[in-house]
Amino acid sequence: MSDASAATSPAIIPPDATPMMAQYLEIKQAHPDCLLFYRMGDFYEMFFEDAVNAARTLDIALTKARPASWARTIPMCGVPVHSHESYLQRLIRQGFRVAICEQMEDPAEAKKRGSKSVVKRGVIRIVTPGTLTRTALLDSRAPTGWPAVAEAAGGLGLAWLELSTGELVVQPVERAGLGAALGRLDPQEVLVSEKLCQSPRPLRAVGRMEVPPDRAADSALRQRERAAAVAHPLRRRHAGRLRPVFPCRGGAAGALVAYVELTQKGRVPRLSPPRRLGPGAVMEIDAATRRNLELTRTLTGDRRGSLLATIDRTVTGAGARLLAAQLSAPLTNPAAIAKRPGHGCVRAERGAAARRPAARRCAAAPDLERALSRLTLGRGGPRDLAAVRDGLAQASAIRLLLNGHPGGPLPDGLGAVAKGLGEHSELVQQLTQALAPELPLLARDGGFIARDYSYALDELVTLRDESRRLIAGLQVKYAGIAGVPALKIKHNNVLGYHIEVTATHADKLMSEKGREVFMHRQTMANAVRFGTVELSDLERRISEAADKALAVELELFNDLVEEVTSRAEAIAQAAHALAALDVAASLAELAAERRYRRPVVDGSLAFSIKGGRHPVVEAVLDAGNAGPFVANDCDLASDNRLWLLTGPNMAGKSTFLRQNALIAVLAQMGSFVPAESAHIGVVDRLYSRVGAADDLARGRSTFMVEMVETAAILNQSGDRALVILDEIGRGTATFDGLSIAWACVEHLHDVNRCRALFATHYHELTMLAGKLPGLSCHTMRIKEWQGDVVFLHEVTAGAADRSYGIHVAKLAGLPGAVVGRAEEVLTILESGDQNAAIHRLAEDLPLFSAALKRPPPAPAASPAAPPEPSRVEEALKSIDPDSLTPRQALDELYRLRGLLS
Structure with missing residues (x-):
């Protein structure tokens, strides 16, 4: 069998497997979906396919092992136990699940059972993204919510657990709102019930999230199915705790508790009493909106530059x-x-x-x-x-x-x-008295209990750490008893601790009085060695002191832990x-x-911002000393609830849209807001379609993504929603895009009736202001000066007369010839009579039936100055064709011909 074929662990344990390999394979078969960290001394070893995957992911050496009696070699790699957490973190981030297999007994105990006996080993926990608790594996400033989704009573139940803190929350969710709920939690792992796995439609929200590589996806699904099966008896155990909170959601919460017990091998941390989050209790923000607004991460995935990083002053x-x-x-x-x-x-x-x-x-x-x-x-x-x-x-x-x-x-x-x-104060005092100034990371390292906390421990520590002083004290004592100042206490590997005197002084220790204390052990040419009961007892206690001290410390540690957990x-x-x-x-x-101000948040439909500012952009400007941020007002009153915002690129439309959405988020999270004043009627759903992005992995173009996100907004927004839309329809042909944008504005106004900001370059949409009473037109102010355009970043009532896109293209560095040609084409296009068509469109949106004609190519060079008129041209100017008879016309034609000769 080749090495390649041996990369996967055997389905059954081969008869020629060594005892150690048989043990490994048995444990691996019980955890087929995990990388197995198999403890062997100071290393966690991996074999077969686990070794191949780990070596490739961790960029460590892949070696080969040939277990005794096997005719083949197997892949093998390992990581040191003392530094395994850094490797573990990398594996978890790559989507792997890791089973930690430890030695469960001292190797000396295994030897007592026979020379071929193997040290007992067992998996003590399974590490997954949602079950991380060690400090080295966690971001101390990031939540690690771990959700479960279950189907119950025709709806969906969502529960999530922060294993590192014990917080447990349950919530009912609509199927359409599952994606937004999962986007809020931003989980690394999702537990899905077996029943829901058989119905893929609700799982589309899960599928939109980043998933582990396919090497781990199938195995993770199998593990979740097993967890769901285990959850049933555990739900009965925890029923009194979960079901009174929200009867039909106990399935999701119960599955979480079961999965924790499964991965932690029976250990369940302290869980807070389940907290119920009612329907509509939080602002619903879907994943696309969170991404567009860069709430906790920027579009590139960085924390720096996000709203969270900008407002975070926590310590x-x-x-x-x-x-x-x-x-x-x-x-x-x-x-x-x-x-x-x-x-x-x-x-x-x-x-x-x-x-x-x-x-x-x-x-x-x-x-x-x-x-x-x-x-x-x-x-x-x-x-x-x-x-x-x-x-x-x-x-x-x-x-x-x-x-x-x-x-x-x-x-x-x-x-x-x-x-x-x-x-x-009582617990603080106890821990203060108990703990030493310098503490090890692990309890098994010992040395963490302070002196004078436990007399028994102090005695053992004295024996362990001060043996030389104790031996020196006995030496002085015995020298006085024997009357031999030169008496020494020494140690060797044969006799251990013993008393040694020269041969000339040996009689004093062998006298009748000396034999009451000293026992002869060995005579040499120049020295005689003795022992005492007290010395033998001290030696025994010294040799046992270290083990006993650690055992006492661990016992005291457990007592302190019990005191804390109580x-x-x-x-x-x-x-x-x-x-x-x-x-x-x-x-x-x-x-x-x-300079943030306290907002007024109530149950109205108001949305009035005075002097609003974008928190992130303002912070960046201040940090770079780039001048003050230009503040703007926004008032989406009931008769003014839909703003149509026009203006050139780079004038600040997108910034204005985003800043108002972020002010609403800050106000309802409980913060002051970057504005002179703010009155916000509660926003129950926030939607943002700003910017362009594709989803090539799912076969979606930029325009398709835009339409999918726009469809979600139009299908779900109600009168309490806040919607910001930017450049809808710009990803397709001009008339198609204008038609889509036109229809979207009408739908937002007539059907959704939500508060909305709609930024567009389609100036034709401003015609809707005369048709839709809740729509008002606003524009970004600009100033033209000596052929240049100055962006003032101010929002004012009215509509832009043009886009200034060519000016922006010039600023971007397009070649002068391209800019000049674009201006010529624009002049030709704008010379056409389109007003009649636009007015008809405002009354009833028909399909556009006219297309602009392509202008003729421009000359290669600028034309020269016009020449002087010729004699023929001068003669033609003097002729009045309407007054000529046929005969006179013929005569004039011959005369003109003669002028050419």
Whole structure:
């Protein structure tokens, strides 16, 4: 059999397999969809196809192994245990799932069973994108929501779990809204019920997301199906916890809990009581709109340059995650918005300038949420205990600051934060006394319990770390008893610790009195060696001290972990309160720094922005000292709810559209906004069709993507939606595009009746202002000066008379000949009589039936000055054809001919 054919693990265990390889194959067959990290000493080894895939992905050496008695070699590679997390992270990002297989016993125990016995091994956890908990594998400032989707009672149930913090949320979703809900969570992994897998239509929303390479997709699906099957008995176990919250959604939440138990091999972390998110509780923003508005990432996938990066002033990972979650899920209930650590809290914190810096310093606490999750999951270490200690200490300090520092009464939001911080002085004191100043990463490394915390441990540590001092003390003691100052205590591998004196002093230790203490062990030519019961006991205790000290430390560690987990709910509340305070202080800092104002958010249909600014563009301008951002108003009143915005390229239409959408998002997430004032009636759905992009992987051109996104907007928008559309119809022929844009404007006005900003280069659409009462025309102001165009970036009532596209082309560097020819063609096109056709179109949109004629080619060079008229031309000017008889006309013709000769 060739090496290539041996790359895949055998379906059955070959009879000639070594005990170790048989063990490996048995474990691998139980986890066929995972890369198996098989622990062998200081390395995690991989074999067969796992080795090939891992070596290619990690760019590490692929070697070959030939197990004893096998006639073939097999691929093999490995990664060091001490640095495996960096390799693990790369594999997870590439879509792999990894099963961690550890040695479950000491190799010495295996040897006791026989020379051919293999060390017991077992998979302790399965690592997937949604089950990451280790600090090294996580972005401390990014949420890791992990959703499950299940079908129940004719609808869909969505649940998501933040495994690293224990937060569990359930929500009913409509099938059409599944994509928007998943876009809000931006998950790396989605758990789908087996029933839903058999009905592909609802999964189109999942399919639009990035999926792992096909090498992992099929196996991931099989694993999810198994998780769904396992979930049924577990749902009964957790029914009292899940079903009262939302009866028909327990399936999705139950599957999540089951999948966690499956991947964590029976361990389930502390889970918060499930929180129900009702229908329509958050602003629905589909994935295309999130991408177009660059809420959390730019179009290139970077965090820098996004709205989140621009507004983030948080000082903790938990605060950054909460801010990101709130930005991704703006609320739709005005009362709930006011209670978020935003409007009211920001107002209070912005006014309390003396309190805010101190609050921000106190809020800079360790990541309590993730430390608590690791401890409850059994993966925590001494540093996680220290994080709990320091975080709770910070919580106490900030609670005193909020309750006692001057700065006015606390608003409801901050009052709830102060209450949630709680009282934890007893636990903080215990952890302070228990933990050493310097802590190892892992508990098994020992040395993390402070002195004087445990007498038994101190005694063992003394034996372990101060054996020389103890031996020196015994040496002084025995020298005094024997009366031999030269007595020494020595050590060798044969006798261990022993007493040695010269032969001349041996009689003193062998005397009757000496034999009560000393026992003769060995006589040599120049020295005699002795032992004592006390010395033998000390030697035994020293040799056992290290193991016993570690065992005692681990026992104390478990006690401390139990103490922490018994108070998990109170600690989790304090962690959330610290994160909320960090967000409130961050938004207050942002408002003070960037001159943001508190918006009015209510249940009306108003949308009135005075002096609105684009938060990201303004920040970039300020950072580059490029001048102030030009602010603009926007008032989408009921009789003015649809703005038709015209104007040239580069004048700022897209910026104006986006800034109003971003102001709505900021207002409903609980932040102040970049405007002089803002009154926003709650927006339940936000749609944006701005910019051009293709989807070649699914066979969609730029125009097709544009039409798909536009169709979603027109099919789903209601009167509470906010829609921004830019250049609809520009991706096809002129008359086709104008027809589509015309019909879209009418549909938005008559059917959707939503608040909308519609930017276009089709000036013909301005004719609709006389037909649609809710439509008003606005344009971007420009100024022409000495042949150049100056973009003022101001929005004003009216319509643009032309696009100035050729001017933009000139600025872009098109050759002068091309620019000149374009101007000539434009002059010819604009000379045609099209007004009648446009007026007919405004009354009833017919199909365009006329096409512009192509102008003749322009001459190669500019024509010379006209010559003087010839004699023939002068004669022709003097002839009046209408007064000539046929005979006279014939005579004139002969005369003209004669003039040519």
